[in-house]
Amino acid sequence: MRPPHRGYLALLGSQRPGQSDVPTGTFTSITAGANHACGLATDSTIECWGANSWGKASPPTGRFRSVEAGANHTCGLRASGDLICWGRNQAGQTSVPPWFG
Structure with a gap:
């Protein structure tokens, strides 16, 4: 499959949990x-x-500089420089140390 133009996002897969339902926007x-x-x-x-x-897949509100997804968690760097993570925390992956960020 060839995208129609640069910047186009195409997703392939089973679509079982809806990961191919990209919201509109840029x-x-x-x-x-x-x-x-x-x-x-x-x-x-x-x-x-x-x-x-x-x-x-339920991010907090606010302005961010970046976002990174793990297997079952996600982290975002807020515009303020603070790091926040959400999702599964079975091994401490969403527990951001207070000295970080």
Whole structure:
């Protein structure tokens, strides 16, 4: 499959948990986890889609500089420089140390 133009996002896969249902809008970056994905929108907010187990696809509100998805969690760097993570925390991956950021 060839995208129609630069900047076009095409997703392939089983679509079982909805990870191919990309919201409308423009993103400056995209990151994917095990069965969810998130994008940093041009207005500096984060939008996520796909499976939302453990809340991994439910980003907090606010402005962000970047976003990265893990298998079952997601982290975002706020515009203020603070790091925040959400989703599954079975091994401490969403517990950001207070001295970080």
